[in-house]
Amino acid sequence: MKVAIDTSPTITGHKARGIGYYTQELTEEFNKRDWPVEFEFFSNPASPPPANIIHYPYFDLFFHTLPIRRTHARVVTIHDVIPLVFPNYFPAGLRGYINLFLQKQALKNIDAVICDSKASKEDIITRLSVPKDQIYVIYLAPGSNFVPINDKNLFSVVTKKYSLPDKFILYVGDVNWNKNILNLLEAVKIAQANLVMVGQALVDKNLDQTREIDQRIKKLNLGRQITKTGYLTEGDLVTIYNLASLTVLPSFYEGFGLPVLESMACGTPVVCSQVASLAEIADPAVFCDPTNPSDIAKKVAHVLNISQKQKEEFSKRSIKHASKFTWHKVAQQTIDVYKSIVK
Structure with missing residues (x-):
């Protein structure tokens, strides 16, 4: 099985944000070990390489980032949909809501959604109409450098x-x-x-x-x-x-x-x-x-x-x-999601 992962968040404005961190940590963990998956990393979301699965590790509610046309099995990570839970505090404007419509259309052609918590899963079901059996909760983790020090x-x-x-x-x-x-x-x-x-x-x-x-x-x-x-x-x-x-x-x-x-x-x-x-x-x-x-x-x-x-x-x-939360666990559970959609 070959999985291609969009690493563009590590080089765009998302680099210093949670999406960039998630993408960086996940790809580093995949590179560290010998997993039963072949990985390819690409940075142009518009032209993914040939693969069994394309993984988009981000989902922007108000920008059209997810291609509607399905050419491969696809996984997308949606970290949260807080702007849809509290729309009065996150005004998107007309263009934003047009893009949200397009993003929702693209989600209809997704094989699996990964999210960070049960709370986010419930919000994704309610606000984006994604079937619950397509959504997988994988908790994030602190990086390995976050340890007690006394220097x-x-x-x-x-x-x-x-x-x-x-x-x-x-x-x-x-x-x-x-x-x-x-x-x-x-x-x-x-x-x-x-x-x-x-x-x-x-x-x-x-x-x-x-x-x-x-x-x-x-x-x-x-x-x-x-x-x-x-x-x-x-x-x-x-x-x-x-x-x-x-x-x-x-x-x-x-x-x-x-x-x-x-x-x-x-x-x-x-x-x-x-x-x-x-x-x-x-x-x-x-x-x-x-x-x-x-x-x-x-x-x-x-x-x-x-x-x-x-x-x-x-x-x-x-x-x-x-210590219960590790990036090794995140990577293993992500691979389990890949396996579940490519039999």
């Missing part, structure tokens, strides 16, 4: 590089409405905590959401408590996870929530909401009510004030939980 020299270098405070809570992610950053900022004010925010979008002044976040920081007089790093290399990100007192992800909704597992793999506690996919993957976390900044602040303060012994127990449980 004081490295800590010192990274702390100086980004002007990090001595003690801080960490947010890693995007600026979309579902990330609930405005309520997070209110919680930071209440908890009187320092917040380090990691992500390219958080420093992109061209984005309306980023400008709104900056205005709220100013209004709440949080300038001295907030540090934005922008995009980080994986090495610096791992170090900052290890330096953080906790990671916070108080999302209204998630398709997966990879920062939760990355943080846990580093032994750093997590405070997050218990919604959608987070209810599936974030078991050892302390759960908060995303609609209530006071509750987010209360849970953050609780974790910040636990004893050293409790902290160590929390860390052990987190590492053990995160």
Whole structure:
């Protein structure tokens, strides 16, 4: 069996986003071992090579990325459909909805859909009308470099590089409405905590959401408590996870929530909401009510004030939980999907 995988997300604007990361990690795992499949990787989605299966590891709701015509067996990965669950917060415009119609037409000629969580599976069934027996849930995983470290020299270098405070809570992610950053900022004010925010979008002044976040920081007089790093290399990100007192992800909704597992793999506690996919993957976390900044602040303060012994127990449980999620497992389960459609 030959499988051709579209690797264009690793060289486009998606490179620094979750889709690029997913594609990179999956293809690297396929390259690492001797699988019972022949792989070919291509970067021009319009001209896939001859193969038994074409795998498109992304699906854009409002851009026509998936060819309608079926020339091979096809697999597509749909990470989430959050803009369809909350359309008021993700306006697509007329062109976007025309493209959504075309994407839905293309999905009728797909043999299998892979998604990141049971929550996303239900949304794909409901919002995109994909039959449930064509959808396979494969949980993502933190990269192998996300581990506990105790290199004081490295800590010192990274702390100086980004002007990090001595003690801080960490947010890693995007600026979309579902990330609930405005309520997070209110919680930071209440908890009187320092917040380090990691992500390219958080420093992109061209984005309306980023400008709104900056205005709220100013209004709440949080300038001295907030540090934005922008995009980080994986090495610096791992170090900052290890330096953080906790990671916070108080999302209204998630398709997966990879920062939760990355943080846990580093032994750093997590405070997050218990919604959608987070209810599936974030078991050892302390759960908060995303609609209530006071509750987010209360849970953050609780974790910040636990004893050293409790902290160590929390860390052990987190590492053990995160270890259940590996890219080897992702790759193996993906190959199982390929096998299921090419008998």
